[in-house]
Amino acid sequence: MCPHCRAFITTRDKVCPYCNERVGPRAIDRDESQGGFIGGFIPHARFNTMMIMLINFGLYIATSVYSMKAGRGDAMSLDAQTLVDFGAKWTPYIRLGGQWWRLVTAGFLHGGLLHIAMNSWVLFDLGAQVEEVYGASRMLVIYFISSVGGFYVSSLWAAGPSVGASAALFGLIGAMIAMGIKHRSTLGDHVKSLYIRWAIYGLLFGLLPGIDNAAHIGGLMFGFLVAWVAGLPRSPESPVERVWQVASWLCILITVFCFLKMYLWLSQTA
Numbered sequence: 001m002c003p004h005c006r007a008f009i010t011t012r013d014k015v016c017p018y019c020n021e022r023v024g025p026r027a028i029d030r031d032e033s034q035g036g037f038i039g040g041f042i043p044h045a046r047f048n049t050m051m052i053m054l055i056n057f058g059l060y061i062a063t064s065v066y067s068m069k070a071g072r073g074d075a076m077s078l079d080a081q082t083l084v085d086f087g088a089k090w091t092p093y094i095r096l097g098g099q100w101w102r103l104v105t106a107g108f109l110h111g112g113l114l115h116i117a118m119n120s121w122v123l124f125d126l127g128a129q130v131e132e133v134y135g136a137s138r139m140l141v142i143y144f145i146s147s148v149g150g151f152y153v154s155s156l157w158a159a160g161p162s163v164g165a166s167a168a169l170f171g172l173i174g175a176m177i178a179m180g181i182k183h184r185s186t187l188g189d190h191v192k193s194l195y196i197r198w199a200i201y202g203l204l205f206g207l208l209p210g211i212d213n214a215a216h217i218g219g220l221m222f223g224f225l226v227a228w229v230a231g232l233p234r235s236p237e238s239p240v241e242r243v244w245q246v247a248s249w250l251c252i253l254i255t256v257f258c259f260l261k262m263y264l265w266l267s268q269t270a
Contacts, residue, residue, distance in 0.1 A: 048140050049127030052108075053120050056165060059086070059108050060116050077112040080161050085269070087262040089151045089215075091159040099265070101258035103155070107147035108255075109163035119165040130172045133179060135233040137241070137248040139172075142230070144251035146171020146223035153218025166202075167215040171223025173199050178227040 064075040067082040084090050087105025094102055110116035131139040150167025173195050180192025199220055206213035234240060 046124075046128040046131055048131055048136050048143070049123060052127065052143070052165070053123060056108055056110065056116060056120065060110050062086070063109065075113060078110075083109055083111060083163050084161050085266055087259070088161040088163045089154055090161050091155045094155050099261075101261040103148045103151045104144075104255055104258035105262050106151050106163050107165055107168055108259075110165070111163055115164060119169065122169050123165060126169060126172050126176075130175050133232065134175065134227065134230065135241075135244075137244040138227075138230045138233065139175075140248040140251055141244065142171055142175045142223050142226045143168045144255070145226050146174065146219040149222030150215040150217075150219030153221075154212050154215040157214035158212070162212040162215060164212070164215075166212075167219035168223075170199065170202060170216045170219035171226070173202070174220040174223030174225075175227035178224045179232070182228060182231070 063078055063082055063086050066086070067078050068074055070082065072079040072082060080088075084093075086109055087102050088109055089102050089106040090099075093099045110119065127139070127143075130142065134142065147165070147168035150170065151162065154162050154167070176195040177192055177199065180188045180190075180195065182188075203213060203216060203220075205211070206216050230244065233244075
């Protein structure tokens with residue numbers, strides 16, 4: 001599909017025969033042509049997805065060890081105090097303590113083995129799909145803003161602690177819905193219908209006790225909005241692509257800064 005006029009073209013076309021605009025390779029094709037990360041062990045098509053999963057599991061191991069050393073829990077189910085110590089969304093600390101960084105760190109923490117296993121299962125497939133369609137830079141920005149936006153909505157809705165990647169996952173679902181609505185075609189209609197069903201199933205599942213559906217709704221809305229503005233990738237030399245690359249690095253730097261704030265806060269309170 002031509003990213004300019006949305007006409008169907010072949011993969012061999014370098015210039016769209018309908019609007020005469022230059023057509024670059026798909027984001028996944030550009031990435032795969034460079035091989036992969038660590039000798040091809042992690043393909044570029046899901047590089048961000050795999051990195052996020054590794055960070056999530058690394059933090060889960062760290063929180064499990066911390067909880068067991070404190071005698072408060074085990075690897076199967078973490079206690080609320082450990083999660084708050086490591087940066088869970090906790091509205092009193094955010095509103096009264098100015099700990100806004102919790103809106104970022106909460107998205108990388110998980111409350112139990114089943115929790116992280118379920119989220120990782122969904123992220124492995126869904127993250128790769130969004131990364132293929134939108135490219136690595138846009139996917140990362142969508143993921144970050146959806147997570148932060150989801151926990152912000154959650155902080156307005158309830159004061160209790162909340163963690164998990166599901167706010168960002170709903171943001172990725174919202175991004176696919178945006179693509180299906182914005183790019184009108186038979187394929188777009190199928191994509192829209194599929195991911196709307198995903199969103200409905202997820203929100204219905206979120207009605208169960210102990211699940212933060214406010215974060216899910218917030219993530220879905222923010223993911224849809226960011227993806228609607230972002231659109232699909234264009235030529236790699238385009239200034240717009242440079243903007244999204246810079247934005248993705250900014251998201252990474254903000255995340256690192258927030259975890260540094262968490263570490264300093266934890267060191268002071270330990």
